[in-house]
Amino acid sequence: RKEVEQDPGPFNVPEGATVAFNCTYSNSASQSFFWYRQDCRKEPKLLMSVYSSGNEDGRFTAQLNRASQYISLLIRDSKLSDSATYLCVCNFGNEKLTFGTGTRLTIIP
Amino acid sequence: DTGVSQNPRHKITKRGQNVTFRCDPISEHNRLYWYRQTLGQGPEFLTYFQNEAQLEKSRLLSDRFSAERPKGSFSTLEIQRTEQGDSAMYLCASSPLRDRHLQGGYTFGSGTRLTVV
Numbered sequence: 001r002k003e004v005e006q007d008p009g010p011f012n013v014p015e016g017a018t019v020a021f022n023c024t025y026s027n028s029a030s031q032s033f034f035w036y037r038q039d040c041r042k043e044p045k046l047l048m049s050v051y052s053s054g055n056e057d058g059r060f061t062a063q064l065n066r067a068s069q070y071i072s073l074l075i076r077d078s079k080l081s082d083s084a085t086y087l088c089v090c091n092f093g094n095e096k097l098t099f100g101t102g103t104r105l106t107i108i109p
Numbered sequence: 110d111t112g113v114s115q116n117p118r119h120k121i122t123k124r125g126q127n128v129t130f131r132c133d134p135i136s137e138h139n140r141l142y143w144y145r146q147t148l149g150q151g152p153e154f155l156t157y158f159q160n161e162a163q164l165e166k167s168r169l170l171s172d173r174f175s176a177e178r179p180k181g182s183f184s185t186l187e188i189q190r191t192e193q194g195d196s197a198m199y200l201c202a203s204s205p206l207r208d209r210h211l212q213g214g215y216t217f218g219s220g221t222r223l224t225v226v
Contacts, residue, residue, distance in 0.1 A: 044217055
């Protein structure tokens, strides 16, 4: 079993819709959590950190459920520019980040 | 440019040849990481430096791979006797040591895309 698991998609969503991704992690010692965004053939870029109380950044909302060991990302009012791969990322209390395989999202006009 | 810099951006090499990639991290970042990413997968950890010390190596890093960070600044990743399975994007990232639990995440470079033919 992978340490960080995501549904690879693809998710094809009409513009303006709301879309949600979930991610599960296997290590209860996880210290910090993130969502990264990766455009085709580009490097991953930090989208947002995920805090225990949940956090919002504009149209993006991230939530963490430590008891069930999952993380979610909600995108409201999706834009064409949101098309990308979204990577779920964890720090398991060591010196590195562990990445999921990513969920591919395509926003359809 | 104060970001993480990697070069070359692309490298095409014949099987069996040696290749070397370079990474220049953000200047005040003590920690430097190498990852490999293949199509349809997330980045996979290869190795990690704190200043000039290589503190962890993944099992993915076979004997043909070697990484150095001699002065605690830039780093090189060398692959000897390349194989077709080495074709991937090689990503470098850095973070400051003061961010103990990596709460700020990493900053990645643009990567070096290796194609072994």
